[in-house]
Amino acid sequence: MRRIASALLALSALPVLASPTAAEFARRQPIVLGAGPAALHRLDLPADVYRFSARRDVSDLQVFNAAGEAVPWAISPAHGQPRPARDYPLPAFPLPSLAKANRSAGIVLDSRGLPASNRAYLALELEQSAYRGRVALSASDDGERWQPLESRELLQLSGSALRLDLHGDGSRYLRLDWLDKPFKLRRASLHVGPGAAEPLLQSGDWIAAKPGAAGEYLFDLGMRAPLRRLELALPNPNTSARGVWYKRERPDQPWQNAFSSELTQLGQASTLLLENLDGDSDRYWRLVVDTRQGGLGAGLPRLRASWPRQQLTFAARGQPPFMLAYGHPSFFITDQANTLLNSPEPAQPAALGPALAGGVRPAPPAQAPMPKKSPWLWGSLLLAVGLLGWISYRLIKEPAPSDTQ
Template identity: 30%
Template sequence: MGKLSVAVVGLCAALSASAQETPAEFTRQVPLSVSGNGPWYRLELPLAVQLNAAQADLSDMRVFNAAGEPQAYALSRQSSQRTESRTVTEVKWFPLYAADTRETLPGVVMKTTTEGTLVEIKPSTAAKPGKQVLRGWVLDASAIKAPLQQLSLDWSLEQEGFQRFSIEASDDLQHWQAWDDGQVARLSFADERVEQHDVSLPGQSARYLRLVWQGQAAPLLTSAKLVSATSSSLPMPLMWSQPLAGTRLQAGEYSWQLPTGLGVERLRIEMKQPNTLAPVTLAGRNDARQTWQSLSNGLLYRLSQNGQDVVQDQLQLPGQVVRELKMQVDERGGGLGAEAPALRFAVRATQLVFLARGEPPFTLAFGNASVKAANLPLTTLIPDSSAEHLKTLGQATLAGEVAVTSPAAVAAVESGPSWKKLGLWAVLLLGVAALGAMAYSLLRKPPAAR
């Protein structure tokens, strides 16, 4: 009986070892090239990999060496793991004048205190009375030490329409760095007032901001606020998709089906026709059996102003995993047309870090809906996982295209692990039955025979 027990246990152990995951169990396999210092390597997963993963949370990601042995790895999604503290600060503003709306800003003299606080701005030459136009504003952000994330402006109620301006940053009031263009708006629309006050900033620090209106006089500001944020790590960059065709459900209602469940953080709606104005609400869900959940709302527009297009075509989303999107358009603004507009979505990049063991070449494998997550926390994989240390890790890149096998091969691969499980359970049950039969035969023998 002892020999039989040992044999059964040994056979079960062997079958368990043979049931270890292999590259063949995944429908997609892409070779990796590595460079730099190991043994840890980091790979930024392209959007094509995320779209072809069998599981929305990327639980089916694996890395294998040349012998087909799995490597220890971690997934870094810094955008969801970082701790962030946001602060809203009301700042002072100072006017900038020029002779007209097209003239380059004249030289100015700016006075600051010893702490760097701005107290006065005046032209370097005497201004000509009656010929000065308000061209922009300088905001004093010297008291804010954290990176600037958002600008919020309010202005005189009498000045309606779109306000388009450039945003520049400086630490010394002499050298200015272009950041981006900003757009705010106040519109009367169908007996309602539609307002847009916020402008996204690039998340960098600056002591001063200069806002210069383009081709028009600047409005009289009544409020200027800056949102700053400190975080434990910088977010991974956004990756934008190719245009995705949609479906028109009914008048003013459109839907889009994503390739898989994705944590979408931003959308860009295509507006082909000039002079389009569309207040919209956006909803999403991850399954057709679920109810729609509100995700975002905003004002989309493409309008001609001073000979150029003023465009706001993006919506910001909370990053919730969705597979289907639905947009409702208030058609009092004219709608978006009979055809569903094309949509681009952006998801946060994900970094895979693995510990190289065994011989290269290494292979990234994915595409198995039944496997469980095997990734470790980054702090477990790398004892010193500080941002400085992560920058020194070796680099891994895809050395081939993301190939998709035929449906027949996919079905064959996905059925493989199930046969292994059935075989293992069969052997276990046979072993238990054999042990029971031997125990029963021993109990039936007479005492003398025992």
Template identity: 30%
Template sequence: MRFFCLILALLSCGALLAESPRELEKGDFAWGIQLEPGTGSPLYQLPLPLAVYQGVSRADLGDLRLFNGKGHLLPHELSLPTLQLPGRERRQPVALFPLYGSREADLQLLSMRISRSNPAGSMSLEQHQIQRTRDEVLRGYLLQLWQGDQRPAIQRLQLHWPEPPQGFIQRLKLEQSDDLDQWRPVAVPAVMADLAYAGERLVKAEIQLNGQTQRFLRLTPAEGDMPLELTAIDAVMIDSSPPRPQEEAVIETIHRGEQAGEYLFEIPGPLPVNRMDLLPAEPNTLTRATLYSRATVDAPWVRRSQGTIYRLLLQGTPLEQTALSVGRVNDRYWRLLVDAAGGGLGEQKPLLRVSWIPHQLRFSARGEGPFLLAYGSVLAGPNLPGSLLSGFSQSEQQRLVSEQITAGQAFALAGPAALTPQRVYDWK
């Protein structure tokens, strides 16, 4: 009897010891990535690699740890950068001059007809009203984008026209010059369009310049005549910090759902997705699309985004709108529903591309390297919230943290065995 009680006591202690928490080791994780610092900084920061999202078992990224060369745990934290806020736009009307002439007239002569030399010797445009004769047609427009010596970084041009009685789509030809004598093409696709579809108005009235252009711009139809007269053109400048670099991944496996126009797919891990691009496989596709997502296979679907998707080809020039903004969602399972009444996306499956801004991983470089980023473990619990640099000013944080660190290729530690829960028996 006394021996039986002793066995029960030992089993009870063993159960308690098995349930008591212990410090995690490298062998408790499935995968690892070696980190090589480039400077002698006390802290390092790097964007979380895609392999980590693919290998963790927790949606909150709690099964992630940092180790130094001796296998000791290092303090770390994860932060999710704020989505890039749209910069403040400045709009400035540009001088707009119609080019009237016969269909055989030289555009160079039409451009020089409305130009003059200023006292500084450079060319500018006359500000008088230009009238056309009875036999002349509208060949295009000459734009003076700015005056003076300071060259602004114009991101795009915004075209304005009255609502037309019927839809149109027109490919444009852009040429630029600083002296109205030597002209060279602008290598950007330019299309203006105003179409009606399913009770909605589809307008393409922007020309992207991305800051690269000269003082004068000549805008003419690639072929044919201008579909209508423009009322004004605005140059749009954006005052903002450089956009955060985004990561992208293509969804290769897409399944057709039971419903017409339904597609089901998964993303590779708990990525903080903020945008999806739906690229129809067949050209000249225009449809209405809705995105849904859920965290688990049995959770209800939640609508994330909705919009009109089109991918049109006008004489070799693409006209497309493929982006669906979803805010920021890390759900694993997704559902795409398109309007099947108008043909949907055609017979071929679409191409889906997800975009996200990765978490920033910051850790203390305590001890000797090389440092190891280990992830994927059923034994790891969530990390306690906190900041490694609380109490430091912004300038001090910039001096303490270095981004000069290189992440190697992912390799196996314990492998998939670290992701398999161990069966625990209650011997009592």
């Protein structure tokens, strides 16, 4: 037993695989500290982290001090101020594809991109100074399947705004159908009550589409960020078309249906808020438009993605300058130093310098290659195997001690 214990002690002295150095990551960026010493520093994660990271949770990053030593860090979302009560103007337009036979056409109101919680009521300002008629209010998330919310009589005598209770509904589209007498709408607004602070968003660059088949547009976001919002810039104003969106994470995967949307832009050119996403990290997107009424016209649309802004807090252990490194095919952190986020010590703001290319490229997300080992480490592992074999041989050949009375 003493021999086995000695062998295990010798094996424990063999070196383990070391953590990668800053130069072994795909990207490095120097950290510029603010004035004055501080125990904690905080900075916004750059968009390049999502371009070069090999992992969805961007856990393959590290912060190094001047001596090349790793320091503790943690990632947290950046939040804005609590949301006050507010009235949001709503674009209003008729959608012929929603009109039904033998029924009066109505008005569709677009509330995409607006807060979905604490919606109180819909306010209507009419062109008529006096109006009396019955209307039906419906809601939908896709513009096809509508859920009735309220049907009631509206009475306006003095020109004041009319209100329709939304019963807390947070749908993307609202539709007004007049059941007897139509009205002329001057303005519609959505009243949203106060709410908690929401995560701040970070937006990427506008990506021009690549044309595919007729009515098909392909987009490569160039990153795998946890998407929260998509915006589309149409090539021409006064456009109304129906579009179906598809997504996938890698080019070798089949397309998956994501959602449908009405691509309507009347009057002055503006961007369309397409969808409030829930953390989709798909890089490739495909838009298919019905071209029977001209589709989007000449030119190509552009797409922009937004995701929650993330902040990195790290402990200033050791001497500056500090370096942020990210993108590694085999390294990642499983347990962040989340206690830094609850520290009473205030974190001083920091910034990032220009990005520097590293020594490795992140592997495709499908599979990561085995980490490279130096010849010295390979030799150590072979020596350990040989030592174990020699110990086993000696223990087998050595006769057991005889019992003595």
